[in-house]
Amino acid sequence: MEVLILSKTKYGQTQVCVGGICVINKQFIRLLNQGGYYQPADTQFNIGDIWDISFTPVRLRREPHNEDVTIRTYRFVRKIYPLETYIKNMGVPIWRDNIANIFEGKIRWTGNGKGFFSENINNYPSHSVGFWISDIDLRHQKIGNQDLYVYQNNGITRQIVYKGNQEILAIIPRGKLIRLSL
Numbered sequence: 001m002e003v004l005i006l007s008k009t010k011y012g013q014t015q016v017c018v019g020g021i022c023v024i025n026k027q028f029i030r031l032l033n034q035g036g037y038y039q040p041a042d043t044q045f046n047i048g049d050i051w052d053i054s055f056t057p058v059r060l061r062r063e064p065h066n067e068d069v070t071i072r073t074y075r076f077v078r079k080i081y082p083l084e085t086y087i088k089n090m091g092v093p094i095w096r097d098n099i100a101n102i103f104e105g106k107i108r109w110t111g112n113g114k115g116f117f118s119e120n121i122n123n124y125p126s127h128s129v130g131f132w133i134s135d136i137d138l139r140h141q142k143i144g145n146q147d148l149y150v151y152q153n154n155g156i157t158r159q160i161v162y163k164g165n166q167e168i169l170a171i172i173p174r175g176k177l178i179r180l181s182l
Contacts, residue, residue, distance in 0.1 A: 002077060003029065003053045004086075005045050006129075006179055009163040011038045016165065018045045019067070019129055019181060020053075026092050028129050030067045032058065047166070050077045064117065064124035064182055084177045087131065094177070097135040099151045099158045102180060103127075113150075113157040117182070128182040138172040 007019040015038040018031040033039060036058065045051065055069035080086045088094070095101045103125040107115040117124060138149040138160070147162040149172060160180070162168065172178060 001053060001055075003031075003051050004080065005047055005049045005051065006087075007181065008039075008043070008045070008047060008165045009181065010041075010165060014041055015039060016041050016043060017181075018043060019179075020045075020051075021090075021092065023050065023090070026090065028067045028127050029055065029069045030065065030129075031055070032068055032070050034070060034072070036070060044076075048080045048083045050080060051075065052077050063122070064128040066126075067128060087177060092131060095130060095132040097133070098153065099132075099134070099156075102132050103130065103182070109158060113159045115158065115160075125182075130180055132178045132180055133176070134172070134174050134178065136174050138178075140168055140170050140172075 002023040003020040004023055005018060005020045008016045009019075011017045018039045020029050020031060021027065022029065031039060031045065031053070039045060051074050053074045054072045056072060058068040058070060061068050106117070106123050106125045108118065108121075109115055134151065136151065136153050138151055140162075141148045141150050147168055149160045149162055151158040151160065
């Protein structure tokens, strides 16, 4: 099945979490190796690549991460340019405007703007990843060793942790397609 690679996020020092979407059925997946672990940091899967991948869903998935699959075989197909336009034309759902609209509105927020889910409530969204187009610019802040993008609107502040491998932008302009993951 053709899979578009959407993300490579840091996981420790030696691994990355690689996320993708099946081009035909729009199923989000998280690509684990045959041992059931994240990919090595030097993986050949790159954002914007389409690979022909055969995979098996992981049997024991832990909510909200219901996208985990184990790769059986893979073959590079092509690179997509421009990626944002391609994704917008795929027909995948895109959250728009206020940050309250992301993840089906199910994120709970602390007083200082950090999002969370509670295992006690068990009110997870249907996907742990998705796309969002913000109604305002998001500004980068570094707090300690953590990179954040801050959403501030009408007295509400929300923090989005950045764990990507791409260059950090000082500002993500409103209207830009953003991939989010839990």
